[in-house]
Amino acid sequence: MIPWKELGRAEVPGEEQPLVLAQRGSEFAIRIGAVALMSSLAHGSEEALAELACTHIADRPEARVLIGGLGMGYTLAAALKHTAGTSRIVVAELLSSVVEWNRGPLAVLAGKPLTDPRVSVTIGDVADRISAKADAWDAILLDVDNGPDALTRPSNDRLYQPKGLHAASEALREGGVLGVWSVAPDPAFAKRLATAGFDVHEATVRARRTKGTRHVLWIATKVTRRRPRAR
Numbered sequence: 001m002i003p004w005k006e007l008g009r010a011e012v013p014g015e016e017q018p019l020v021l022a023q024r025g026s027e028f029a030i031r032i033g034a035v036a037l038m039s040s041l042a043h044g045s046e047e048a049l050a051e052l053a054c055t056h057i058a059d060r061p062e063a064r065v066l067i068g069g070l071g072m073g074y075t076l077a078a079a080l081k082h083t084a085g086t087s088r089i090v091v092a093e094l095l096s097s098v099v100e101w102n103r104g105p106l107a108v109l110a111g112k113p114l115t116d117p118r119v120s121v122t123i124g125d126v127a128d129r130i131s132a133k134a135d136a137w138d139a140i141l142l143d144v145d146n147g148p149d150a151l152t153r154p155s156n157d158r159l160y161q162p163k164g165l166h167a168a169s170e171a172l173r174e175g176g177v178l179g180v181w182s183v184a185p186d187p188a189f190a191k192r193l194a195t196a197g198f199d200v201h202e203a204t205v206r207a208r209r210t211k212g213t214r215h216v217l218w219i220a221t222k223v224t225r226r227r228p229r230a231r
């Protein structure tokens with residue numbers, strides 16, 4: 001068995017455990033402590049997140065898409081594939097080291113998506129980017145953690161709570177879509193999305209497309225419910 005080799009580590013603001021990048025043969029992993037955050041062997045559901053969400057905005061040639069966070073770049077690569085050549089994609093990534101790793105040893109995994117001229121990267125919390133401007137995005141894709149009920153970074157909870165979902169709704173344009181990745185089902189979260197005014201579609205997808213663990217995606221569309229006109 002080939003042993004794991006640590007390629008890098010990064011301090012996570014507010015957390016005790018660092019984020020670690022490791023390699024074993026051709027396999028790469030990003031972990032926090034003993035918890036796996038991402039493996040290069042299984043990225044089907046990360047790609048499906050972008051594919052399913054971007055299908056909803058396929059009629060928007062100048063779509064603006066916000067992705068949090070970068071990980072190994074698979075969601076970003078899929079968003080590039082499933083939006084028009086005139087779209088713009090902003091990646092909000094908490095850790096500058098992750099961006100460096102994606103420009104270095106991880107670059108080829110997802111086909112060097114950071115080199116695409118449609119992409120820009122901002123270092124920081126995606127929550128700040130969401131609350132910065134209303135009506136700014138056609139799609140917001142959230143894969144910052146293992147899901148609303150499986151956090152490795154407790155402060156990410158604010159993204160999944162009613163206030164965070166309200167902020168996401170405000171940041172989206174009419175008909176825009178919020179896509180959320182999760183390692184497991186979470187009926188309470190699906191309910192919160194609906195309460196926040198989204199039309200919610202829940203999809204179960206395999207980690208390796210046709211096989212592997214089942215992950216859950218919520219594709220939530222912002223709908224403005226018009227008030228009936230006064231008589």
Ligand SMILES: C[S@@+](CC[C@H](N)C(=O)[O-])C[C@H]1O[C@@H](n2cnc3c(N)ncnc32)[C@H](O)[C@@H]1O
Nearest residue numbers: 046069071072073074075093094125126143144
């Ligand atoms: C599971 S990985 C994302 C995997 C990615 N979807 C892919 O296709 O490879 C989670 C990423 O989110 C970043 N992250 C965690 N919390 C964040 C936050 N609040 N804002 C922005 N990025 C965050 C982590 O540093 C990590 O790079």
